[in-house]
Amino acid sequence: MKLSSEQINQKLKDAGLRVTPQRHAILEAVYTLGNHPSAEQVIDYIRVNHPGIATGTVYNVLDVLVDSRLVKRVKTDKDAMRYDAIMNRHHHIYCAETDRIEDYFDEELDDLLQSYFRKKNLQNFKIEDIILQIKGNFNDNSE
Amino acid sequence: MKLSSEQINQKLKDAGLRVTPQRHAILEAVYTLGNHPSAEQVIDYIRVNHPGIATGTVYNVLDVLVDSRLVKRVKTDKDAMRYDAIMNRHHHIYCAETDRIEDYFDEELDDLLQSYFRKKNLQNFKIEDIILQIKGNFNDNSE
DNA sequence: TTCTTATATAGGAATCATTCTTATCTAAGA
DNA sequence: TCTTAGATAAGAATGATTCCTATATAAGAA
Known part of the structure; x- marks a missing residue:
């Protein structure tokens, strides 16, 4: 699912979060990538337009998004955690x-x-x- | 669930596995510990009576047991994998x-x-x- | 029983996703 | 503009798990 820049900002604000370029880029990545991306996929995606965002920041922001109920964690049988921006029950x-x-x-x-x-x-x-x-x-x- | 030494051996044999002291100890540990132990709990348990069993061997044997359908992997929200010797659907x-x-x-x-x-x-x-x-x-x- | 060989294990280094640490930076209110 | 709590960069540290290699052992062959 693709959201506009304004929709991304609104979601962050509605969750009571400060809007930063990092958070914007990472939330947008989870929405745009769809299909339950891993942190690594998010990193690869945002690095294209935001080469400066640190790996630790991605994990940090993903945690914040999960705590703010903008994103869910998805476990699989493999090692890496996956993330999901679809919050409806499924x-x-x-x-x-x-x-x-x-x-x-x-x-x-x-x-x-x-x-x-x-x-x-x-x-x-x-x-x-x-x-x-x-x-x-x-x-x-x-x- | 506590199994006799013979029952443990039989389970290994029935699965087409060689019976070794390591496999015996580890399968027994998963049964005896119950409640979905982690690899670390298995290691702590078997070290008491088998101080020589290497950490890598425990992971290796647990993999073998999973492949042979004697044990199931259980994921949780935490990092470490958990193991389950109850193979009935649940x-x-x-x-x-x-x-x-x-x-x-x-x-x-x-x-x-x-x-x-x-x-x-x-x-x-x-x-x-x-x-x-x-x-x-x-x-x-x-x- | 002894020998042979494929398989299993010990020991420890290596990996890799994730977390932590610290200094720096920035957004938002005073 | 100033202040400060909160956010980020950079990279070291962590910790569960895997990998590597030499050694040991189980199970069948002789």
């Missing part, structure tokens, strides 16, 4: 072999799960979020 | 603050999900496994 379809992640939106499923666990009423645990990791293999190479 | 209840993981078994839920996705019939993806990560907070400190 699940992940994941292939461990290729490390490819696709988003999966399904309100019907979310409702189903919510009512299931309300009925189940787990003792000793307050559920905040339920995320499905749907593992398997993609049948094609389309992105 | 989900995880997880608290990010304390990094505590509890297993969640629920065949009814598994059936529900299976029929839901069969009906949904995802294009371009062959589902092998669906894992729920149920995130939130435990209401007490019981283990």
Whole structure:
């Protein structure tokens, strides 16, 4: 998803963050790259137009964006952390072999799960979020 | 879950693996420790009785056990990988603050999900496994 | 049993994503 | 303009994990 420069700034402001060129560039990168980029991909992307931004700053800013709920962390079976600018509730379809992640939106499923666990009423645990990791293999190479 | 020495050996053999003292000690550690130990916890545990087992060997053996489907990897929000000797299908209840993981078994839920996705019939993806990560907070400190 | 050889392990260096440290810089209010 | 808390640059440090190589060992062959 591509956002305008103004939209990026607005998101930062709405989150109560100071707008800096670094934060702008990094948030824009996560949106533009899409498909759950790693920190390294973000770095490669922003270095083209902002060669001066330090590696540590990218990690620092990504942490800030996560804390401010502008971005989510996504774990995979591989080492590196991935980031996701889509904040609506969704699940992940994941292939461990290729490390490819696709988003999966399904309100019907979310409702189903919510009512299931309300009925189940787990003792000793307050559920905040339920995320499905749907593992398997993609049948094609389309992105 | 505590297994006898013979049961450990049998599991290694059934998986087509050579039985070595290192493999025996490490698989036994994952079973005995329970509750999704990290490699470091496994190392601390086995060093008491097997001070000579090298750190690299523990990672190496854990990889072998995972490849042989005797153990599963479990990711959390923290850095270190965790390991799980329970191979039956199950989900995880997880608290990010304390990094505590509890297993969640629920065949009814598994059936529900299976029929839901069969009906949904995802294009371009062959589902092998669906894992729920149920995130939130435990209401007490019981283990 | 002894020999042979593929496999496994010890020991420690190397890697790599991420974090930390410190000095410098900058945005926003006084 | 001045002040200062917050942000960044640069690169060292960390820590889990992997890699490398010489040595050791398990399991089948003789």
